Amino acid sequence: MPAMNAEPDVYAQRMAETGAxxxxxxxxxxxxxxxxxxxxxxxxxxxxxxxxxxxxxxNARDLAAFSGTAAFADRLMLNEARVEAMARGLEEVADxxxxxxxxxxxxxxxxxxVIRRVPQPLGVLGMIYESRPNVGADAAAIAIKSxxxxxxxxxxxxxxxxxxxxxxxxxxxxxxGLPEDVAQVAPxxxxxxxxxxxxxxxxxxxxxxxxxxxxxxxxxxxxRVPVLSHAEGLNHTYIHExxxxxxxxxxxxxxKMRRTxxxxxxxxxxxxxxxxxALLPQLVSDLAALGCAFRADAQARAILPTxxxxxxxxxxxxxxxxxxxxxxxxxxxxxxxxxxxHGSEHxxxxxxxxxxxxxxxxxxxxxxxxxxxxxxQFCDGGEFGFGAEIGIATGxxxxxxxxxxxxxxxxxxLVLGTGQVRP
Numbered sequence: 001m002p003a004m005n006a007e008p009d010v011y012a013q014r015m016a017e018t019g020a021x022x023x024x025x026x027x028x029x030x031x032x033x034x035x036x037x038x039x040x041x042x043x044x045x046x047x048x049x050x051x052x053x054x055x056x057x058x059n060a061r062d063l064a065a066f067s068g069t070a071a072f073a074d075r076l077m078l079n080e081a082r083v084e085a086m087a088r089g090l091e092e093v094a095d096x097x098x099x100x101x102x103x104x105x106x107x108x109x110x111x112x113x114v115i116r117r118v119p120q121p122l123g124v125l126g127m128i129y130e131s132r133p134n135v136g137a138d139a140a141a142i143a144i145k146s147x148x149x150x151x152x153x154x155x156x157x158x159x160x161x162x163x164x165x166x167x168x169x170x171x172x173x174x175x176x177g178l179p180e181d182v183a184q185v186a187p188x189x190x191x192x193x194x195x196x197x198x199x200x201x202x203x204x205x206x207x208x209x210x211x212x213x214x215x216x217x218x219x220x221x222x223x224r225v226p227v228l229s230h231a232e233g234l235n236h237t238y239i240h241e242x243x244x245x246x247x248x249x250x251x252x253x254x255x256k257m258r259r260t261x262x263x264x265x266x267x268x269x270x271x272x273x274x275x276x277x278a279l280l281p282q283l284v285s286d287l288a289a290l291g292c293a294f295r296a297d298a299q300a301r302a303i304l305p306t307x308x309x310x311x312x313x314x315x316x317x318x319x320x321x322x323x324x325x326x327x328x329x330x331x332x333x334x335x336x337x338x339x340x341x342h343g344s345e346h347x348x349x350x351x352x353x354x355x356x357x358x359x360x361x362x363x364x365x366x367x368x369x370x371x372x373x374x375x376x377q378f379c380d381g382g383e384f385g386f387g388a389e390i391g392i393a394t395g396x397x398x399x400x401x402x403x404x405x406x407x408x409x410x411x412x413x414l415v416l417g418t419g420q421v422r423p
Contacts, residue, residue, distance in 0.1 A: 014187055015196035018151060019203025022124045025181035026149035030121050034098035036176050037144055041094035044172025045087040048137065051168045052083045058160035059133065066157055071261035071321045075131045076158055086137045086165070090172075093141040093387035099406040100147055114416040119409040121147035123205035126197050127390065128153045128219060130211030133161035138381070138388035139208075140169045140183040145387075145405040151204065153186035153194060155211070198223045208403075210391045213318070228403065229395035232318040233263030234344040235376045238335040238361070239283075240352035241274035247373065248279070248351045249286050255349065255375040257290045261320045263392055264347055264379035268315060268325040270335045276328050277303055284326075292322045299328035315342045332361050343367065345394045347379040368393065368400040 029037070048055070059078040066073055104117040125148050129135045136152050143150035154162040163185065170180045186193050197204060201224045208228045209219040220227055237255050239248045255266035271280060280303050284294065295314040296307035307326065315325050315338075329335045332350075339348050349371035350361045362370040369379045369392075379402065381389020386404025393399050399407035 011188075011190070011192040011196040012199070014193065015200050015203060018184060018187060019124065019200055021181040022149040022151055022184060023203065025179040026121065026124050026147075028179050029144070029149060029182050030147045032147070032178060034101055036178065037098075037147070038094040040144055040172045040176035040178050041090045041141055042172070043175040044137075044141070044169045045090040045094075047168035047171035047175075048083060048087040048090070048165070051164060052080060055083055055161065055164040055168075056080070058164040061160045062133075062158055068157070069321065072131055074259065075261045076133070076161075078133060078161060082134060086134050089134075089138055089382060089388040090141045091387075092382070093145050093405065096145065096385075096387055096405060099145065099409050104411055111420050112418055113420055116414040116416070117411050118414055119406075119411050122408055122410055123148060124203065125150040125390075125408070126153070126200065126204040126207045126225070127151065128194060128197065128207065128209045128211070128215065130155040130215060131158055133158040133165055135210060135390075136162045136185075137165050137169065139390045140166075141388055142381075142386075142390045142403070142405050142408060144173070144178075144182060146408040148408055149182050149184075151184050151186065151197070153197060156189045159189055195222070198225070201225050206408075208391055227395075228391065228393050228398065230263075230391045231344040231346060231394040233265065233267070233320075233346045233392070234316065234318050234342060235264065235266050235346055235379075236268045236270055236335075236339050236343060236348045237266045237376060238270040238329070238332070238339075238348070238350045239272060239275070239279070240332065240335075240350055240354065240357055240361075241272040242354040242357065243272075243275070243351040244353055245275075245279060245282075249282060251349075251351055251373070251375050252283060253286050253290060255377055256287060256324050257292060257322065258375070258377050260322050262377065262380075263318075263320075264377045265320070266324070266349070266376045267317070267319055268327065268338075268342070270327055270329050270338055271300070272335075273299070273328050273330050276300070280304060280326070280328075287324060290322075292324055294324055294326055296326040297328065300326045303328075318344075332357060336361065336364055339365070339367070346392060347371065347376045349374065349376050369402075 106116045127139045166185050169183050209216045295310040301307050345367045347369040348367045358372045381402040384402045389402040
């Protein structure tokens, strides 16, 4: 659907209409049993596979019109393997335990009242995302599994891809007998509709921004509804002096270069001074061979003078590209201090064979995800066993880390009595 020129009150009216449909659909979905919700996801997965040629053709249209960076283009690009991964993700979400059909806690009071804490859906979610068209499928899957309706507003650069993916999700909902309004796409690509979403108090229960720093900051600044925050992935890999060298080299190469445009990619290497002189040349050689560039502090450049100097803001930059910051540190205390000063509380890792050091480091780390002896790129809902993810939350309220179905529920209480009255 092309962008429309409209006055702000028109966007608000469209948001009201869209929100009312989502609210009605959410009420139906919340009463659907787990088998019905799972059937919708499996049918949507089959529809995605059947629609793969169309999805790829629409993605080619988006790519042909795109003029951004190579890393951004990689996030936008779909191929047969990525479409299949989307379909498998929907099936994996369907295979997860029902996040609603359980009791979180139960206890009996002295007066005989039985109190149960049980999960319930949040209601209507609003998802504003950029570039990666598969996000729409992942978000819809997790919303459906957790009993929530969702309104998806993708970036204009992925418009045709996202629309084709959404059509497959709609097929799945229809085949399972659920309202197609459970998962809607924004009726316009105009940014005015984003403003209407941010102001949609009473229509949207939770906003989830997923994209660059400017998008997230705008949503946090202007939203009049609760926001599930997703900060930048200013992630660090700290190589401790007791690291296994072969392991460290392998992990760092993966953490930085597997996919440079994902939010779980390492942006900064912190290397212990005790091993820096011997190990830094090997690490730089490994990564340079993979096409990586560098920004180094003075201590790293004293070891390798040919390294480019880090600028004033480089250690605060999420490159999302083949660029790695390098800093030399004197042990875990200094590594943690660097992370606290420059990180975004997303994902940070330590590589060491010293178990005591590792546990202390992870205990003191405030990031949503802390990793020991593995790549930061494991910060992913699929890798956590969630099937997919709707984002990585870095705020301090509600959920943190990869957001799967369980994290998109809240709870309520059931009080079961046998005639008790309060004295």
